[in-house]
Amino acid sequence: MYDENIINEALDYTRHAVAVQIEELIQKKRSVKGAYGPLYDLLSDYPFRKGKTLRPAICIATARAAGGMAQQAMHSAAALEMYHNAFLIHDDVEDGSESRRGKNTLHELVGIPRAVNTGDATYLLALSFLLENLDTIGVSKAMHVMHEIENMARQSVEGQSMELDWVANHTFGLGDEDYYRMCTKKTCWYTFIAPLRIGYITGTPVWKEEDMIENLARLTEFGMMLGIAFQIQDDLLNLVGKLEKYGKEIAGDIYEGKRTIMLNHVIASSGQQSEAIRAIIRKPRSEKKKKDVNFILRQMDACGSIEYGRKLAEHFAAQALQMLEGLDFLREDTLIQPAEKWECGHMDKRLLRELVNYVVLRHL
């Protein structure tokens, strides 16, 4: 169970607040003398396809749970969202994906060249938000946030690199630990760990170096548990979800050959059928037939791979929940401070708690 109201309220607030930031910044860049407008139209596509804005919501909620104001986290939250959008644009190119947030992917719409360039421009807008931070939270915090983003982005490209290498090199025999390592880099850092850490850094009113290091380390661990649960659940939805709810192609991961927990499991446990599965996975995307994919889905069912993934996702979510309760430096009674321009009642530790449940229960 999760409280849908708390989550929807927070995500709606965030979506709106971040959209305002993004619109303002795009407007600012577009109106620089001599700017080339059409790029900004392409830039505006993904961010204004209604995404979850999960990352900024986590960032803002953590800032408030740490005792800060939403505004302090706002530019960083927008930077995270732009970073996410840039990542999606390039990720869609890399995976050859066809749909995103219920529409065609950008490279399907405008071709790979312009999609790659628009992705670059979107990364750049994330950097621009980080520079805006200088005016809003001061040099010291702004610098901390930049270092966090640098680290996060490095983890992400490394994780992306691992996953792409596994597919390109036809790597099999991967265990759960391999998956966790890849997933921590590819998903956890940029979807959970960095938003949590950056939220805390921007929001905390006190700055004691030794407390910071300790608290940030605990947030990292919490984000890791939550992120692994999230990614396994995302992979499950890709296998068994409904297109209209999930927004991406169904079983696209199998077409792409992604080494999910479920794929690794079915290969390890399907005995004589294992080689047939590998042979399908080795095929390039364009040569995989629907019956190939259905064969693997049936094998996953038969071997309990789906159930295995589901149990693991629940296990990590339970771990995350337990860790969260121990994070005593996060508050759930954050008052709306007089200087705040907007309010969203439950955007503090309470939101983080609901999110843990949400990530494994959504769309089931």
Place this chain on the structure above:
Amino acid sequence: MYDENIINEALDYTRHAVAVQIEELIQKKRSVKGAYGPLYDLLSDYPFRKGKTLRPAICIATARAAGGMAQQAMHSAAALEMYHNAFLIHDDVEDGSESRRGKNTLHELVGIPRAVNTGDATYLLALSFLLENLDTIGVSKAMHVMHEIENMARQSVEGQSMELDWVANHTFGLGDEDYYRMCTKKTCWYTFIAPLRIGYITGTPVWKEEDMIENLARLTEFGMMLGIAFQIQDDLLNLVGKLEKYGKEIAGDIYEGKRTIMLNHVIASSGQQSEAIRAIIRKPRSEKKKKDVNFILRQMDACGSIEYGRKLAEHFAAQALQMLEGLDFLREDTLIQPAEKWECGHMDKRLLRELVNYVVLRHL
């Protein structure tokens, strides 16, 4: 005429110095606990293919001409070089290019997915260098440099966007002014203007706001003249150069449909043949035949398009030279300061002067 010794000495120094920086930083990132090594092998490919390291050389020379030390510009110079390499990786994907610096392009070697991701990782390393600046030149200058890089990168993605749009939208009827605008964004900013401005910012020992604004504006104009000369010359080399000297495909620009000064000129001045040229340019790269390309090359010769481009390049170089002489805040008698770890006698205004001649005379 240009003094090859001054240029070679400076580029050799720079190549070595920047390679040391890049190797150090890659080693630092690679040795972070849990780092994924193979990404750093891909990352190391382009930067260690012997490039000209023109951008860092300009940056360092300007820092010294402004009265500073080479070290002050070093991290920024390395950032520019990483940015350039990232740009090349993505540009090669966007243009479908096959060779780069005498070898296969990265996406030819490892596929588009990993090339796009490695490009992202390379941009990130540029950001890492900018964060290293905090320790070497202090917060204030480091922040200035970041703003410069943000502006430069924005100009570049806009210029790239313009050029890609022209090809994708089958835009014809472009005049020289259109070309200058695109070229200023695509080439001048990141190859000349930003290296000059950043060199000046990092190197200048005095910081008077009104002088800074004035001097930076003059450097911008100088870089624009120089950059347009450079790009026209680069486009000329693409048409008439020798593969082993040029390092890229010959006439690749025609295959890609790039709107160079020479192409715009031949379309405007080839009368009845103009439609035939347009029809060829409209074809996708893979459908263009060698005889198509040769037809356009012959038309360019017949219409004087090559000669037209050559004259323009020389004109802009002459303009640049004249401007440079007026930049009295740049010195050419920079002494080797005791604190400097290495020395390169002519890396100051003298190098900039030789470079102006070099960009239009190279490989002729």
